[in-house]
Amino acid sequence: MSFHPKIEYATFHRSERKLADAGEAFAYTPENQAKFDEIVTRYPPDQRKSAILYALYLVQSQQGYITGAGMRLVAEQIRCTPAEVEDVVSYYTMFYTRPVGKYVLNVCRTLSCALLGAERVTEEFSATLGIKPGETTPDGLFTLIEVECLGACDRAPVVMVNDDWHERLAPGQVAQFVDDIKTRGRAAFTGCFLHVEKKGGHGI
């Protein structure tokens, strides 16, 4: 419906116009669509919007970041307006609205990590990769981001690379670590509790 009798609804819908030039049409792969359909059943039938974060994660896993077209798809799936989706995307820090590298290096910078040298870790990454925090290397491999507390303060300084963790990264090990990722990929990360536990050295 329109509030103006002579003007059709959505003739100049603002977010519509903004999203129009944001990437090509986008649809879930059948697997992702199936995953989404399963997740929606976890919430009451009239509360589809609860699945919005999950729907956005699916878009991000498929595209690498979230385009306007991705947001519009989520809006269709959730049955809300694109503006509501954009509202959510712009709030949460784990959604990227610009292309990111293959490995997103999230360096924790909050107190416990900072006490053990997190700021130097970021500097070392900057020097090794030649980028500032927030930037991506020209080869598209690494994006460097400073993030707030990751919740593993006993194993500081912590770096989250995509969804994997690397713990106790001393500033002096950064250059080696970057080389390691390039050659060994995910195997370069210490991972969490179990792996560190085997090496000993920290209480439960």
Add this chain to the structure above:
Amino acid sequence: MAFEPVLTKYVREPNAFTLDFYLKNQRGYEGLRKALTLKPNDIIEQVKASGLRGRGGAGFPTGLKWQFVLKDTPKPKYIACNADESEPGTFKDHVLMERNPHLLIEGCAIGCYAIGAKVAYIYIRGEFYHVQEVLEQAIADAYKAGYLGRNILGSGFDCDVYMHRGAGAYEAGEETALIESLEGKRAQPRLKPPFPAVEGLYQCPTAVNNVETLCNVPPIVLNGPEWFASLGPEKNGGPKLFCVSGHVKRPGVYEASMHTTLRDLIYGEQFSQGMLDGRKFKAIIPGGSSVPILLEKDLDTPASFDHIQKAGSLLGSAGLIVMDDTVCMVWLAMNLLHFYRHESCGKCTPCREGGDWLYKLLQRVERGDGQMKDIDLMFGVANNIVGKTLCAFGDAAATPVLTTLNHFRDEFEAHIREGHCTLPAEWRAKQPMLAGAH
């Protein structure tokens, strides 16, 4: 009397996270079996009698919280488990969920039974993806074994537990903001009242409980409230997880009774084993970054909710951040204000604008461009945030500034007078955070 860990006894064992291990070693799901033979109200009474206090930060009695959940309503009820552990210095729920996920699931199921809910959502922070995988597997195993789903253990009680992944927002740890985020909106707090117990998730009665709180419920049902209360000082019963981080030899999560003093937690042989490199203790933040600092003279305080409060701080989430004498307190306040400025949800003006303003003032002082009047200005701005926001975030954001100013005003004045950080250069060189800075 030696303290026997309850929640984390087996976390270092291989396969501690599997259902088999849980059933074999931890009397797994016996608490749920016993609970289902009791009346829901009796469970709430037991939890009340045990004196279990919320482990998320506020220390509110869990039994009361459950009792407040509206009973006579046609609406469905919910449990929202707060696993959005984002308070700087806190990492206890991380260990519990990763290594002992079935204890949490059992706690959720008992909680649902007690308040009459059918569904529990575990809201986990987006960064804990590896933890979420462990929990998803554990939930699937519990369904298969009949501890979740329809007609649990033949009692006619139905319960579903679902994971809900957040996406990076500290504010989602506040209970009403968590509910907003669960509903698929921005994680911003609501005006209270109505409290979640009356109008929470989807406008239905909801109990929001921390992970560690729910993990304490199965042992209470199994061993009785007297046992639980006897483990700690009066009104501070039960086992407690302490997260020690910062300049200590052995940082980590330690389970202890709340009789344990802060000094023990820092220097004790079975705990953190003292300061890193034999340096001198300067200050401790005893409950996550949002609480006031304590000094050397306060170290013999038992780490309980009430004792720490008497000493002028809060136990909060029991995230102990230990600092040695190489830490510049202006830098510390600036680091924390960077956090609060970044994480403020932006709903209330005092917190959104005040946090940014404080950060800029601190930056100026840290750079050496500050003036003496900036100190009064910081007091003014901080005091105008405290108590003037919808949630406790505002108070938390102002605290690092107020507490460092109260205890270490001379360091701020020295920065302003000298135009640079006054810590000796050789200390700064030793300190990775300060070497090369300034």
